Amino acid sequence: MNQKNQGEGNREAAKEYNEATKDFVESGKVEKNMNKHINLTDEEKKEIQEAEVKGKEKAKK
Numbered sequence: 001m002n003q004k005n006q007g008e009g010n011r012e013a014a015k016e017y018n019e020a021t022k023d024f025v026e027s028g029k030v031e032k033n034m035n036k037h038i039n040l041t042d043e044e045k046k047e048i049q050e051a052e053v054k055g056k057e058k059a060k061k
Contacts, residue, residue, distance in 0.1 A: 024030070040048070
């Protein structure tokens with residue numbers, strides 16, 4: 001394993017990350033997981049909305 005320290009802006013790591021991300025998106029797993037919310041109960045939807053509101057409140061501070 002002959003690695004050369006590239007410091008900030010590691011092009012090799014960025015290329016590997018981009019390829020892995022592209023492969024994941026093209027695998028169909030995004031759509032599969034994205035549609036999980038369709039089968040949520042009303043209580044689960046409410047909990048998610050409350051968590052989103054809390055998160056946004058913290059982000060505004």
